[in-house]
Amino acid sequence: MSNVMKSDEKKLINQLFWRSFALEGSFNYEKMQALGFAWAMFPAIKLYCKTPQEQVEALKRHTAFFNITPNICTFSLGMAASMEKEYAEKKDMDPSTINAVKVSLMGPLSGIGDSFFWGTFRVIAAGVGISLAQQGSILGPILFLLLFNVPHLIIRYYCTIWGYQLGSKFIQTSYENGLIQHMTKLATVIGLTTVGAMIATMVTFNVGFTAQIGETTLVLQEVFDQIMPKILPLLLTLGAFGAIRKGVKVNTVILAIFAFGLIGTLIGLL
Known part of the structure; x- marks a missing residue:
């Protein structure tokens, strides 16, 4: 043609x-x-x-x-x-x-x-x-x-x-x-x-939990960062992806993350 x-x-x-x-x-x-x-x-x-x-x-x-x-x-x-x-x-x-x-x-x-x-x-x-x-x-x-x-x-x-x-x-x-x-x-x-x-720049997931052990202050977020920087955002993303692949509705995943964030903030975990 x-x-x-x-x-x-x-x-x-x-x-x-x-x-x-x-x-x-x-x-x-x-x-x-x-x-x-x-x-x-x-x-x-x-x-x-x-x-x-x-x-x-x-x-x-x-x-x-x-x-x-x-x-x-x-x-x-x-x-x-x-x-x-x-x-x-x-x-x-x-x-x-x-x-x-x-x-x-x-x-x-x-x-x-x-x-x-x-x-x-x-x-x-x-x-x-x-x-x-x-x-x-x-x-x-x-x-x-x-x-x-x-x-x-x-x-x-x-x-x-x-x-x-x-x-x-x-x-x-x-x-x-x-x-x-x-x-x-x-x-x-x-x-x-x-x-x-x-994932590393768009997903934010930090743990605010700290504990006093003798004269040392344990910051849980620093422990995770030493294992691998941004590991928590990666795990959160993989968890959401896995739930969706298993048939969980997207809206349910969003509400679950929202509830987790709200409860975690109230109890001082996040």
């Missing part, structure tokens, strides 16, 4: 991009983001499916189960639009291939998207924003929104173009050269490293 797009294709790219923000507008536990995806795809369906019957069939294709990281959903939209164009020009193509490619993209792209956006960009942006907000600066929330949304919007827009231009060849090429596997691994490592490094 040529990388030079016609005016109607450029218009379509913009429509797919703007409509992608409604991806989760009809989110449900039966088909997840399917209805939002079909609505976002409708300009492509109108452009390439000339008869009402063809449009109905295309809408049915795009209301099948779908769920992906919203920030990069435009790659799937662009690719699906490209394949709808290919099907309109080559009727011997099996239309079920369009949905098959969409489904095959969900896992790899979500792995990359979740690692980059939820595990990296959001954590870094929140870390910077919270640090400034704790100092009483209005730049805290502003920088958080800018640091997260500027790369998000740029990537979201260009993913529409890349998906449309690459078309159905992307899946075969990416799996053959191992690109998907390498990108997923890289994003996961970056995300985990960032989250791990921020």
Whole structure:
């Protein structure tokens, strides 16, 4: 497919991009983001499916189960639009291939998207924003929104173009050269490293208990620091993570930490 797009294709790219923000507008536990995806795809369906019957069939294709990281959903939209164009020009193509490619993209792209956006960009942006907000600066929330949304919007827009231009060849090429596997691994490592490094700066857990032993004052916090600096924030984080993995609700974990902090402060432990 040529990388030079016609005016109607450029218009379509913009429509797919703007409509992608409604991806989760009809989110449900039966088909997840399917209805939002079909609505976002409708300009492509109108452009390439000339008869009402063809449009109905295309809408049915795009209301099948779908769920992906919203920030990069435009790659799937662009690719699906490209394949709808290919099907309109080559009727011997099996239309079920369009949905098959969409489904095959969900896992790899979500792995990359979740690692980059939820595990990296959001954590870094929140870390910077919270640090400034704790100092009483209005730049805290502003920088958080800018640091997260500027790369998000740029990537979201260009993913529409890349998906449309690459078309159905992307899946075969990416799996053959191992690109998907390498990108997923890289994003996961970056995300985990960032989250791990921020535990020491973002989680505060100090023990205020002291005891007088003869002429020596035992400060329990200093004992923990000698074992390993910031060991208590690390243990608290691992404990919360372990509870969530075992099925404990996040709100329950938050309330438990709040209660522990309140009781610990009242009895002089914290």
